[in-house]
Amino acid sequence: MPAEIPQATYRLQLNASFGFEDAAKLVPYLKSLGITHLYASPFLTARKGSTHGYDIVDHTQLNPEFGGKAGFETLSDALAGADMGLILDFVPNHMGVGYSDNAWWLDVLEWGPKSPYAASFDIDWETLPYRKGGGLLIPILGRPYGEVLEQGEIVLRYDAEQGSFSAWYFDHRLPIRPTRYDDIIRTLVSAADADETPTGRRLLEVASRYNDPSAPGWDEAPELKRALAAVEGGANVLTNGMHAYNSDTPAARSLLHRLLERQHYRVAHWRVAISEVNYRRFFNINDLAGIRVEHPETFGRVHRLVFDLIKDGLLHGLRLDHIDGLSDPVQYCRRLRKLVRTPQRRAYLVVEKILAENEPMPRLPGVAGTTGYDALNLISRVLLDSSGLAELDRTWMSVAPDAPAFPEILRQAKIRVLDFMLASEFTVLSRLLARIAAGHFPSRDYTSDRLRAAFQLYIVHFPRYRTYISGGKVSAEDRQIICNAIEAARAEWFGPDAGIFDFLRDALTLDLVAPGRIGYSKARVSRFAGKVQQLTGPVMAKAMEDTAFYRYHRLLALNEVGNEPELPGLDLPEFHQRMANRAISQPHSMVATATHDTKRGEDARMRILALAELAPDWSEAVHRWMGINERLTQGGLRRTPSRAHEYMLYQALVGSWPFEGPLGDFPERMQAYAIKAAREGKQETSWGNPNQAYEEGLTRFIERILDPAESARFIEDFGDFVRRPALLGALNGLSQTVLKATLPGLPDFYQGTELWDLSLVDPDNRRPVDFAKRGGLVDRLGTDSDWTSLSEQWPDGSIKLALIRRLLQLRAEFPNVFVNGRYEPIDVSGPHREHVIAYARIGRRNVVVVAVGRHFSRFTEGGRHWPKGEEWEVALNLDRFNSLEDAIRREPFRSGSTSAVKPFGTMPLAVLRGTLRR
Numbered sequence: 001m002p003a004e005i006p007q008a009t010y011r012l013q014l015n016a017s018f019g020f021e022d023a024a025k026l027v028p029y030l031k032s033l034g035i036t037h038l039y040a041s042p043f044l045t046a047r048k049g050s051t052h053g054y055d056i057v058d059h060t061q062l063n064p065e066f067g068g069k070a071g072f073e074t075l076s077d078a079l080a081g082a083d084m085g086l087i088l089d090f091v092p093n094h095m096g097v098g099y100s101d102n103a104w105w106l107d108v109l110e111w112g113p114k115s116p117y118a119a120s121f122d123i124d125w126e127t128l129p130y131r132k133g134g135g136l137l138i139p140i141l142g143r144p145y146g147e148v149l150e151q152g153e154i155v156l157r158y159d160a161e162q163g164s165f166s167a168w169y170f171d172h173r174l175p176i177r178p179t180r181y182d183d184i185i186r187t188l189v190s191a192a193d194a195d196e197t198p199t200g201r202r203l204l205e206v207a208s209r210y211n212d213p214s215a216p217g218w219d220e221a222p223e224l225k226r227a228l229a230a231v232e233g234g235a236n237v238l239t240n241g242m243h244a245y246n247s248d249t250p251a252a253r254s255l256l257h258r259l260l261e262r263q264h265y266r267v268a269h270w271r272v273a274i275s276e277v278n279y280r281r282f283f284n285i286n287d288l289a290g291i292r293v294e295h296p297e298t299f300g301r302v303h304r305l306v307f308d309l310i311k312d313g314l315l316h317g318l319r320l321d322h323i324d325g326l327s328d329p330v331q332y333c334r335r336l337r338k339l340v341r342t343p344q345r346r347a348y349l350v351v352e353k354i355l356a357e358n359e360p361m362p363r364l365p366g367v368a369g370t371t372g373y374d375a376l377n378l379i380s381r382v383l384l385d386s387s388g389l390a391e392l393d394r395t396w397m398s399v400a401p402d403a404p405a406f407p408e409i410l411r412q413a414k415i416r417v418l419d420f421m422l423a424s425e426f427t428v429l430s431r432l433l434a435r436i437a438a439g440h441f442p443s444r445d446y447t448s449d450r451l452r453a454a455f456q457l458y459i460v461h462f463p464r465y466r467t468y469i470s471g472g473k474v475s476a477e478d479r480q481i482i483c484n485a486i487e488a489a490r491a492e493w494f495g496p497d498a499g500i501f502d503f504l505r506d507a508l509t510l511d512l513v514a515p516g517r518i519g520y521s522k523a524r525v526s527r528f529a530g531k532v533q534q535l536t537g538p539v540m541a542k543a544m545e546d547t548a549f550y551r552y553h554r555l556l557a558l559n560e561v562g563n564e565p566e567l568p569g570l571d572l573p574e575f576h577q578r579m580a581n582r583a584i585s586q587p588h589s590m591v592a593t594a595t596h597d598t599k600r601g602e603d604a605r606m607r608i609l610a611l612a613e614l615a616p617d618w619s620e621a622v623h624r625w626m627g628i629n630e631r632l633t634q635g636g637l638r639r640t641p642s643r644a645h646e647y648m649l650y651q652a653l654v655g656s657w658p659f660e661g662p663l664g665d666f667p668e669r670m671q672a673y674a675i676k677a678a679r680e681g682k683q684e685t686s687w688g689n690p691n692q693a694y695e696e697g698l699t700r701f702i703e704r705i706l707d708p709a710e711s712a713r714f715i716e717d718f719g720d721f722v723r724r725p726a727l728l729g730a731l732n733g734l735s736q737t738v739l740k741a742t743l744p745g746l747p748d749f750y751q752g753t754e755l756w757d758l759s760l761v762d763p764d765n766r767r768p769v770d771f772a773k774r775g776g777l778v779d780r781l782g783t784d785s786d787w788t789s790l791s792e793q794w795p796d797g798s799i800k801l802a803l804i805r806r807l808l809q810l811r812a813e814f815p816n817v818f819v820n821g822r823y824e825p826i827d828v829s830g831p832h833r834e835h836v837i838a839y840a841r842i843g844r845r846n847v848v849v850v851a852v853g854r855h856f857s858r859f860t861e862g863g864r865h866w867p868k869g870e871e872w873e874v875a876l877n878l879d880r881f882n883s884l885e886d887a888i889r890r891e892p893f894r895s896g897s898t899s900a901v902k903p904f905g906t907m908p909l910a911v912l913r914g915t916l917r918r
Contacts, residue, residue: 002085002316004345005368005588005819006037007811008741009087009748013041013596013766014063015051020071024078029775034808037085037316037348039748041596043072044305047096051766052596053089054321055096055288058103059302076314085316087348088309092302092332093325094282097289098140100173105289109136110175111218112264120298122280122290124428128266129276136265139273139286140172149253154267156184156245156256158238163229167260169267177263178221181228182210184259188241199233206231271688277424280531282325283538284421290534294327299335310340310347317348319371324353324537327530329364330470337366350590354541354562356464360477361586363468369589372748373562376592378578379739380557380609382837383732384569385855388612389555395619396554399626400644406552406566413547414460416682417539425535430455432528436507440519443503454500457489458508465537469529474509482508508532549599550681553648556655557608560599576825576839583744583823591740594750594757596765601757602750604655606736607722607729611654613857614724621721622650628714632704633697640697641674642684649674649702650718655729656758657722659795667706671699673760724863728856730756730794731867731908735837735852737800738909741807742841742850744823754804755797777801787889788906791866799907803888810848810887810911817843826851830874835859836903838876847881847916853908869904876901884914 010030012023023038030038042053045061053063062072079086097105104117112118112135113125125134141148148154154169156176165184167174176184185207194200206228210216216224228234245256260267268276273286280290293299309315318340323329333349340347346366353370355361361369397403404412418426433455434448462485467478474482486505490498506512508529513522549559558565570578582589594602611618626646634640641649652673658666675695678685685691705711733756740747750757752769755777759765777798785806790799811818818841826838826849835858838851853859859867878884878901886893888911903910 001313001345002036002079002083003815004316004348006085006087006317006348006746007815007818008033008035008746008808009037009039009590010035011039011041011595011748011750013751014043014053014066016049016065018768019063019066020075021067024075026771027075027078027082027084029771029778031082031084032778033749033754033805034812035084035749036812037087038079039087039317039319040089042089042091042321044091047099047101050096051763054091054094054282056091056094057096057101059095060305062305072314085348086314087317087319088306088315089321090306090318091321092291092293093322094288094290096287098138098287099171106173106175109138109263109265110177112136112177114218116218116297119295120291120301122292124278127278127428127431131266135263136279137272137277138174138265138267139270139277140169141267141269144269145267148269149257152246152248154256154260156242156259158188158235158242160229160235163225163227167256167267174260174263174265174267176259178210178216178224180259180262181224182207185210185228185238187244187255188238191241191244192237194237194241197237199231199237202231203228203234203237273424274420274688275423275427278428280425280534282322283542290325292327293332299332303336303339307339311342313342315347317350320349320351320367323351323364324466325534327534328470329362330468333364333367340366348588354465357564357567359464361589369586369745371595372590372592372745373560373595375582375589375740375743375745376598377560377563378570378575379591379593379736379743380560380563380605381567381570382572382575382739383606383735383854384558384609385612385857386569388615389568391615391619392554392612395615395622396647398619399622399647400553403552403644406548406564409551410543410548411460413543413551413682414539415456416547417542418456418459420688421542422535422538425538426456426459429528429531429535432524432531433504433507436512436520436524436528437503439521439524442519446497446500446503450495450497450500451504454489454493454504457492458485458501458504459536459539461485461488462536462540465540466533467536469510469533472510472526479509545599546680547682550648550677551644551683553644553651555608555612556600556648556651557605557611560605561595561597572825572834572837575837576823579743579839580823580825583821587744587820589745590748591743591745592748592750593736593740594753594765595748596750596762598750598765599761600652600655601759601765602736602753603729603733603756604758604760606732607725607758608651608655609732610725610728610857610863611651613728613855614863617721617724617862621717622647625650625714625718628717629701629705629711632701632711634701638684638694640684640694641678641701645674645678645681645684645698646701648677652677652760653718654722654725656760657718657726658758659726659756663706667703669760669764670706671702673764674698674702676761726795727860727866728863730800731853731856731860733800734803734907734909735854737803738807738850738852738911739837741804741811742818742848742911744841746819747808747811749804754801756795756800774801778805781805784890791906794866806888807911810913814843814846814848814913817841817846817848821848827877828874829877830872832872832874835872836874836876838903840881842916845915847914848887849876849878849881849884849910849912849914851876851903851910853904856908859908867904867908869902869906869908872902872904872908874903876903878912880917881912881914882917884912887911887913 043063043066044056045058045063046053047055062068107117108115128135154167156167165176185203189200189203282288326332349367350371351367355374430452434451437443437446486501490501507525510529512520513525679687684694781802785802822842824840828836828838835855836851841848859871884893893912
């Protein structure tokens with residue numbers, strides 16, 4: 001049986017081309033690496049053809065495209081045979097909606113608030129404007145509604161097998177509410193001239209049953225539909241009469257329009273969602289609807305299958321996707337904790353959680369920690385040479401002199417997100433706030449416009465993803481965060497109604513409905529405060545990760561999920577303190593260096609990070625390349641690419657430039673990356689309003705600068721330069737690998753990253769992985785690796801794979817050291833002590849000592865040659881330890897006195913194992 005706490009996880013991206021049986025075939029390879037738990041992308045039933053699996057349409061079934069139950073059994077048997085566990089990336093926050101594959105959503109469209117599934121979705125039924133009784137906005141149309149209707153793109157159809165009517169817009173099914181069937185059937189029978197035929201009379205008889213004021217209800221409808229389907233010849237009559245709704249005549253269009261207007265939904269152009277959508281979405285994605293997992297019945301339905309898998313010992317852990325999207329993550333985790341425990345063990349739980357600088361991990365019951373973005377960025381910052389940042393600042397400002405500082409970029413991005421991408425969600429909450437204010441005399445004069453403006457300022461100044469108000473209780477820390485944001489917003493306010501911020505603060509902290517205060521609706525205030533928590537996270541994510549990161553290009557390596565790119569590097573004492581705290585507070589949290597969501601591959605990041613060590617040479621090279629390539633840009637009203645984008649592209653090229661050989665499909669990959677990056681930045685172009693001319697110019701620019709026939713000079717010059725950050729990045733990458741495998745927490749490896757990972761942002765990082773190549777390398781490495789040879793052939797990446805395998809073997813040999821061991825810094829002396837990160841992981845008796853290099857430029861002749869160990873003037877004080885062995889080479893470690901040990905040899909890293917001195 002696999003260990004309850006994993007020693008190492010390996011993330012696999014499943015899809016229709018790589019399913020359960022393909023994953024099962026990899027189990028021997030993963031076992032040989034030292035992986036203890038396979039960490040799978042979502043494998044419950046998602047939308048057909050999904051490349052990521054987050055658009056779940058049925059939580060109760062295994063994805064048939066991956067092999068369904070039979071395929072899953074094959075994978076389970078393979079994992080059990082290797083004594084490996086399985087962790088599922090689980091999606092409790094949202095479902096895929098639209099189209100015709102989500103039974104819950106279709107039921108809600110058909111029955112509206114009366115559907116038993118209506119409570120499962122976060123819908124504000126009463127907020128749809130210009131519609132008596134409210135309804136649900138469905139923004140699925142590619143063109144304005146009137147045009148779509150006139151062109152006959154919405155058609156009414158009859159399902160003869162089900163006995164039901166639906167309007168269809170291409171692949172989108174829009175069920176018709178059964179209370180309208182009477183009118184529809186009568187209209188169709190008349191249009192088919194079948195009123196007096198036996199079949200027509202039988203259809204009209206069934207229709208009359210739909211006209212009963214007490215029917216059809218949700219329970220009665222299936223029987224009536226079966227009766228309709230059972231009418232012999234009925235389908236022919238109804239089909240023959242469909243021209244009444246679907247013919248190209250004004251009367252038919254009007255009839256279909258009136259029918260659609262009497263549904264529980266309103267179909268609309270997708271752009272209407274910018275301001276009017278009234279269901280909570282996953283960020284701003286219209287076909288991903290938020291679900292109310294806090295609703296007990298919904299919670300049960302969503303988790304039924306995973307609970308069975310855990311109970312049966314087939315699933316051993318959950319990675320909880322987008323935990324901040326839930327109404328009450330604390331309550332959810334408390335509920336989940338009870339249900340993932342069996343008499344024998346409990347499932348391992350981690351959450352996808354982005355922590356701001358100095359933000360503690362929220363107290364989520366039963367949760368071991370995060371998926372590792374916090375560790376990723378601490379590793380990057382300790383490897384960063386901060387002394388180069390000033391030069392990089394100057395270079396960035398010389399390229400983009402009008403670019404504001406990052407805090408202002410983030411502020412502008414938040415306003416953009418609130419005005420456009422999440423305007424609907426913001427509008428719903430602004431209206432609720434205005435309704436609360438109007439409900440009691442002290443706040444009745446606060447106008448809706450002023451409340452909206454104050455609320456926007458608050459969100460703009462809110463510094464984290466969310467607060468964690470739970471059960472009506474506000475922690476002292478959350479209260480302080482709210483109050484600080486309120487005061488920052490108040491400082492920008494103009495006008496005589498500054499008291500509006502006191503009202504807003506009291507609503508957010510629930511003080512408006514605290515004991516002793518009367519006049520306000522507790523239900524509305526609680527709903528407002530809770531839903532604000534679900535909004536601030538998406539606003540921060542879309543503004544920071546998907547906008548500001550693509551506008552601020554000082555050093556792209558720091559523009560990473562969970563990081564704040566204006567922060568400096570970490571000095572060694574601060575890093576050691578954070579790791580010591582982590583060993584106490586989050587010993588079982590994940591340590592990731594690449595995920596499906598990171599902005600670039602882990603070794604591409606390390607290459608770009610090395611530019612801080614080459615800052616003057618980088619600045620000179622960039623300006624030289626801009627001069628060389630100026631002839632390839634397009635002028636006119638807007639330079640294409642903009643100088644800021646061109647600067648970004650050179651960094652991206654550094655990170656992903658192939659080690660050797662022809663460029664192959666690299667230009668096409670760079671073009672796709674450049675378009676995505678430009679759209680995310682939302683300046684020259686965007687997803688919502690693509691600028692075709694700019695995008696074509698950007699694509700053409702990349703094509704030309706990477707064409708040897710047109711840009712031989714640039715390609716040669718760039719290739720000469722990139723050899724230096726490639727070497728420094730590889731050395732950084734080895735240090736990163738050792739840190740990931742030995743710091744407090746458990747290492748998580750994203751698929752394929754056991755070799756150099758130079759991928760770009762998704763979907764580039766979801767390309768198929770050559771596992772046959774990796775398996776062959778493991779076979780050739782054998783039991784003991786030749787580290788000198790591996791160092792000489794470092795560009796092929798086999799040194800990284802060998803290092804990972806050896807480090808994971810070490811974790812298996814000393815599980816308690818790494819799972820629960822202490823973290824203590826090691827004293828480093830000598831002129832180069834700031835270039836070495838050294839620490840010990842200490843168990844009851846055993847110890848593992850780690851030392852890795854950083855800031856390698858001075859030891860590599862500016863990134864031109866592999867470093868030599870004897871050039872490092874450093875020594876480690878290891879007096880506390882006995883019987884030290886080189887854990888990498890698996891041989892006795894001899895380096896003179898333990899009070900002055902020189903750590904490095906062939907590689908600028910050392911991992912020693914031994915015991916504590918008594």
